[in-house]
Amino acid sequence: MTAIEPKTHSEGVYASLRAELLGGAFLPGSKLRLAGIGTRYGVSLSVVREAMTRLAGEGLVRALPQRGFCVTPLSVEDLLDLTRARVLIETSVLRESIGQGGLEWESEVIAAHHTLQGTPYTTHEGHLGGDWSVAHHAFHRALLTGAKSPRLESIATELRDCSLLYQHWSIEIAHDLDRDVAAEHRNIAELAVARDAEGAVKALTDHIERTTAALLAYAESKTGPGRAVGISA
Amino acid sequence: MTAIEPKTHSEGVYASLRAELLGGAFLPGSKLRLAGIGTRYGVSLSVVREAMTRLAGEGLVRALPQRGFCVTPLSVEDLLDLTRARVLIETSVLRESIGQGGLEWESEVIAAHHTLQGTPYTTHEGHLGGDWSVAHHAFHRALLTGAKSPRLESIATELRDCSLLYQHWSIEIAHDLDRDVAAEHRNIAELAVARDAEGAVKALTDHIERTTAALLAYAESKTGPGRAVGISA
DNA sequence: AAGCAAGAAAATATCGATTTTATTTAAGTT
DNA sequence: AACTTAAATAAAATCGATATTTTCTTGCTT
Numbered sequence: 429m430t431a432i433e434p435k436t437h438s439e440g441v442y443a444s445l446r447a448e449l450l451g452g453a454f455l456p457g458s459k460l461r462l463a464g465i466g467t468r469y470g471v472s473l474s475v476v477r478e479a480m481t482r483l484a485g486e487g488l489v490r491a492l493p494q495r496g497f498c499v500t501p502l503s504v505e506d507l508l509d510l511t512r513a514r515v516l517i518e519t520s521v522l523r524e525s526i527g528q529g530g531l532e533w534e535s536e537v538i539a540a541h542h543t544l545q546g547t548p549y550t551t552h553e554g555h556l557g558g559d560w561s562v563a564h565h566a567f568h569r570a571l572l573t574g575a576k577s578p579r580l581e582s583i584a585t586e587l588r589d590c591s592l593l594y595q596h597w598s599i600e601i602a603h604d605l606d607r608d609v610a611a612e613h614r615n616i617a618e619l620a621v622a623r624d625a626e627g628a629v630k631a632l633t634d635h636i637e638r639t640t641a642a643l644l645a646y647a648e649s650k651t652g653p654g655r656a657v658g659i660s661a
Numbered sequence: 662m663t664a665i666e667p668k669t670h671s672e673g674v675y676a677s678l679r680a681e682l683l684g685g686a687f688l689p690g691s692k693l694r695l696a697g698i699g700t701r702y703g704v705s706l707s708v709v710r711e712a713m714t715r716l717a718g719e720g721l722v723r724a725l726p727q728r729g730f731c732v733t734p735l736s737v738e739d740l741l742d743l744t745r746a747r748v749l750i751e752t753s754v755l756r757e758s759i760g761q762g763g764l765e766w767e768s769e770v771i772a773a774h775h776t777l778q779g780t781p782y783t784t785h786e787g788h789l790g791g792d793w794s795v796a797h798h799a800f801h802r803a804l805l806t807g808a809k810s811p812r813l814e815s816i817a818t819e820l821r822d823c824s825l826l827y828q829h830w831s832i833e834i835a836h837d838l839d840r841d842v843a844a845e846h847r848n849i850a851e852l853a854v855a856r857d858a859e860g861a862v863k864a865l866t867d868h869i870e871r872t873t874a875a876l877l878a879y880a881e882s883k884t885g886p887g888r889a890v891g892i893s894a
Numbered sequence: 895a896a897g898c899a900a901g902a903a904a905a906t907a908t909c910g911a912t913t914t915t916a917t918t919t920a921a922g923t924t
Numbered sequence: 925a926a927c928t929t930a931a932a933t934a935a936a937a938t939c940g941a942t943a944t945t946t947t948c949t950t951g952c953t954t
Contacts, residue, residue, distance in 0.1 A: 474939070707909070
């Protein structure tokens, strides 16, 4: 009874599908057949369709009129745009957070960082495992809660989730960054709590851009410089 | 044959409903009965439901599990948050736009401003008419196109659309601001094209906050200071 | 052999009906 | 009279089936 029973069928499929998507269970750009998914979850097309529509609104899948849905195709161009948007928005919100956050916010950041730092980084068949991802997500969210702006927080979260789709281009990337990442997180947390806004912003910017750089390097090594990248592995 | 025939039924209902919502055709917080809307548009529940789901993703309506959908309820609290988010994001994107926009961007801004300035401000029974709204939307969009960031542009647009829901709290507000608004737009356009980033940002900030201030003043006059505001007139 | 056209197959979008859940109404109890 | 409970009503969520549209296949033409 620990798990939350979703109020509606559609909600459940939406959540499951979302988790699969963010976990890298589908290839970017691949077609999502409604009937197959419906059968797999034991529900009708209507509920799959509703879940898909919601996911499309978040940018995790794309709706192709009269042609169903596909996982959002990835491209270097979009990755660059996404990174730019994330840096701009997450840093702005972090500044606000540092400026306005109180003691409770500090505590939240420290707690979230402690949890993250103590959670082992595991992968299941190349896909990010649950625990670390959850802790990572919570940490980044905690950084922004001081701003006390539900709108900005959810925009930042949505962009971060979108960028998760890119993380699965390569398993190696995740591993390469493992050590750096822990230090980066600690750095961000310390600067934020110390109210060093510009320092924290710089650290967060580097954190975001470093992952993108690694992804770009990997993409280029696979497809050659300047090429659009379709699908992983 | 000038109008675009939507590829799918759902798309059409979505667009129509969206226009109605932004035009202030429904009272904020009011319930949207699926059956009624389906009958009105001559379509099945499925397509209304899909349209609603999309609108919920944009924040124009709210999904209440097992209880259908309602127009997003408005509150002073959310208006303040929304305004803050808009100022933060629109100004950031405007800065980028001014920094990166080329001659073509300048021309677009000037053209959009000219169109806006030459479009009469009409209201149909207290609701914003089509032409001016379209021109206004196009102007604000043009300001941001120089940034060449589809993501940031669409986020800014989405927030601006949300704030349109608030514009219908009072007919008078629209009228009161009429004269100022034209000057404000001219001011923003001139500063942007003159590459005065900080000046343009300041002008845009004032522009956004002025409307909010008027709305808050109206809201308070109707419901008393410090109270949450539910529904208009 | 390559390109095109017609037909078959598959998948989507939409519908109408059923099931489930919420809301209202009415009756019975304290 | 207020409160609770139970039935009736209304609405939403889901389903299974139909109608369209796209995609694939096959055969024909150049």
